[in-house]
Amino acid sequence: MKELLTKSSQKAAPAQSRRLTLINSYRMKEARRLVEAGTYPAQHLWGTWDLPSAWHIAVTDLCLNHVGEKTRILQTFLKHLERFVGDPVQALWAISGRNRGSIVYAANPKTGTLIAVLKRLRLIRVPYVVLVHSYPISPWARWCLGAADAILVFSETIKRRMISDGFTEGQVTVAYWGPDRTWREYFQDTSTNVSDFISAGKTNRDYGTIRALGTEGVLDGNILDGHEVTHYRSGETTVTAGRPSYPEVMKLMAASRVVVIPLRDSSMLSGLTEVSDAIALGKPLVMTKNDWMPIDIEALGIGVWLHDRRPESVQAAIELASLIPSENVVRVADWFNMQSFSNTLNGVLEDLRTGHR
Numbered sequence: 001m002k003e004l005l006t007k008s009s010q011k012a013a014p015a016q017s018r019r020l021t022l023i024n025s026y027r028m029k030e031a032r033r034l035v036e037a038g039t040y041p042a043q044h045l046w047g048t049w050d051l052p053s054a055w056h057i058a059v060t061d062l063c064l065n066h067v068g069e070k071t072r073i074l075q076t077f078l079k080h081l082e083r084f085v086g087d088p089v090q091a092l093w094a095i096s097g098r099n100r101g102s103i104v105y106a107a108n109p110k111t112g113t114l115i116a117v118l119k120r121l122r123l124i125r126v127p128y129v130v131l132v133h134s135y136p137i138s139p140w141a142r143w144c145l146g147a148a149d150a151i152l153v154f155s156e157t158i159k160r161r162m163i164s165d166g167f168t169e170g171q172v173t174v175a176y177w178g179p180d181r182t183w184r185e186y187f188q189d190t191s192t193n194v195s196d197f198i199s200a201g202k203t204n205r206d207y208g209t210i211r212a213l214g215t216e217g218v219l220d221g222n223i224l225d226g227h228e229v230t231h232y233r234s235g236e237t238t239v240t241a242g243r244p245s246y247p248e249v250m251k252l253m254a255a256s257r258v259v260v261i262p263l264r265d266s267s268m269l270s271g272l273t274e275v276s277d278a279i280a281l282g283k284p285l286v287m288t289k290n291d292w293m294p295i296d297i298e299a300l301g302i303g304v305w306l307h308d309r310r311p312e313s314v315q316a317a318i319e320l321a322s323l324i325p326s327e328n329v330v331r332v333a334d335w336f337n338m339q340s341f342s343n344t345l346n347g348v349l350e351d352l353r354t355g356h357r
Contacts, residue, residue: 017056017101018052018054018055018056018349018353019055019056019058019101019102019103020048020051020056020057020058020102020103020105020349021057021058021059021093021094021099021102021103021104021105022045022046022048022057022058022059022105023087023090023091023093023094023104023105023106023107023111023112024046024106024107024108025063025087025107025108025110025111026063027060027061027063028060028061029059029060029061030061031044031059032045032049032059034246035049038183038184038185039245039246040246041179041180041183041185041186041246041276041277041280041338042180042182042183043177043178043179043180043273043276043338043341044273046105046107046131046177047175047177047338047342047344047345048105048342048345049180049338049342050180050338050339050342051342051345051346051349052346055346055349058094058098058099058102060090060093062089062090062093063087063090064078064081064082064086064087064088064089064090082110084113084140085113085114085117086109086110086111086112086113086114086115086116087110087111087112087113087114088114090112091111091113091114091115092114094112094115095115103126103127103128103129103349103352104126104127104128104129105129105130105131105349106128106129106130106131107131108130108131108133109130109131109132109137109141109144109145110141112128112130113141113144115128115147116128116130116144116145116146116147116148117144117147119147120143120144120146120147127149127352127353128147128148128149128150129148129149129150129151129152129345129348129349130145130148130150130151130152131151131152131153131175132145132151132152132153132154132158132162133154133272134158134268134292135153135161135162135292136161136165142165145167146167148171149171149352149357150171150173150348150351150352150357151167151171151172151173152173152174152175152344152345152348153172153173153174153175154174154175154176154269154272154292154294155174155292155293155294155295156174157291157292158174158292159172159173159174170357173344173347173348174344175340175341175344175345175348176294176295176335176336176337176340176341176344177272177276177294177341178276178279178280178332178333178336178337178338178340178341179276179277179279179280179333179336179337179338180280180337180338180339181280181333181337181338181339183280185246185247185250186250186277186280188250188251188281189254190254190255190281190282190283190326192255193255193256193257194220194255194256195220195221195222195252195255195257196219196220196221196256196257196258196318196322197210197219197220197221197222197256197257197258197259197260197286197318198221198222198223198224198252198253198256198258198259198260199221199222199224199259199260199261199262200223200224200249200253200259200274201224201225201226201261201270201271201273201274202225202226202227203270204264204265204268204270204271205225205261205262205263205264205270206262206263206264206288206309207223207225207262208309209262209309209310209311209314210223210260210262210314211230212311213311213314213315214232214237215232215235215237216235217232217234217235218311218315219232219315219318220232220233220234221256221260222256224244224249224252227241227242227243228240228241228242228243229242229244229252249277250277250281253277253278253281253283254281254283256283257283257284257318257321257322258284258285258318258321258322259274259275259277259278259283259284259285259286260285260286260287260314260318261274261275261286261287261288262287262288262309262314263287263288263290266288266289266290266291267292268292269290269292269293270290271287271290271293272293272294275287275293275295275297276336278329279302279329279330279332279333279336280330280333281330282326282327282329282330283329284302284321284322284324284326284329285297285303285304285321285329286303286304286306286314286317286318286321287303287304287305287306288305288306289305289306289307294336295332295336300332301324301328302324302328302329302332303321303324303329304317304318304320304321305317
């Protein structure tokens with residue numbers, strides 16, 4: 001460790017070669033394999049897939065949350081550790097060995113916490129880029145984020161809030177994160193709707209109301225909570241155990257009138273993946289009002305915001321959203337897409353590589 005810190009703390013000149021190390025909260029090498037196989041859209045590589053071919057991008061499957069996945073006691077300890085230092089396994093991998101000298105790109109702030117701390121303490125000098133999903137954040141996370149050479153955010157709203165907290169205009173860049181328009185699963189027939197809705201996702205979801213509407217036979221649809229798929233048809237409920245593949249989810253979404261994203265906590269950004277999928281397929285959205293979502297679905301005419309959890313409110317929102325033409329929705333992907341995000345990311349990386357940031 002001493003040798004690592006000593007070598008890494010030498011003053012880093014602007015990188016001449018285009019080398020990038022991507023870290024995140026899940027296995028990035030596995031994600032790349034799935035993208036290469038065509039079973040995942042490229043947005044799950046956080047803008048790196050569409051970077052110019054001159055960039056050499058390193059990823060790993062070695063993550064903190066997988067080190068102790070079979071031992072409950074160790075998992076508990078690691079969760080507490082992660083609160084303070086993020087993922088030290090990925091952090092040390094990113095700044096050592098063959099990755100030394102690369103730009104480090106953390107697709108979420110928590111994963112790169114240790115890198116931020118070491119930079120704050122002037123123990124290392126590595127070019128460090130962070131993608132911030134939600135804001136505000138804790139004082140500790142904000143202190144760590146100050147170590148970043150460049151920060152990407154999803155919206156002008158987040159950028160303005162960060163600047164008011166002391167971050168600089170040149171430090172924060174807005175990058176619109178959207179669907180990979182080239183993914184083959186987005187090019188399928190969406191004209192036959194056999195379900196009223198689909199709801200997918202396991203993080204920060206509140207499926208209580210939508211489940212009740214399905215159980216009572218008010219709406220037909222599917223809920224995918226990451227563990228199983230619950231199907232509602234004319235008041236009858238069936239459950240399919242397991243997690244369907246991404247292409248299977250897209251087939252269900254393509255056959256649904258509306259994509260519903262009910263959130264438990266509207267103060268944090270959640271559901272962006274499902275929003276991107278819905279836009280790519282031209283499916284209107286119904287979503288809990290969230291000020292941190294990069295786009296205003298009502299202002300753009302592609303969906304309806306939910307302001308409460310009452311069954312009549314949810315049902316009315318679904319009926320209203322179902323009247324939105326698919327063409328209106330898919331048109332947003334002309335500018336809200338992964339290729340646009342990658343172009344912005346590339347500009348930031350080039351500025352760091354050449355010493356202009």
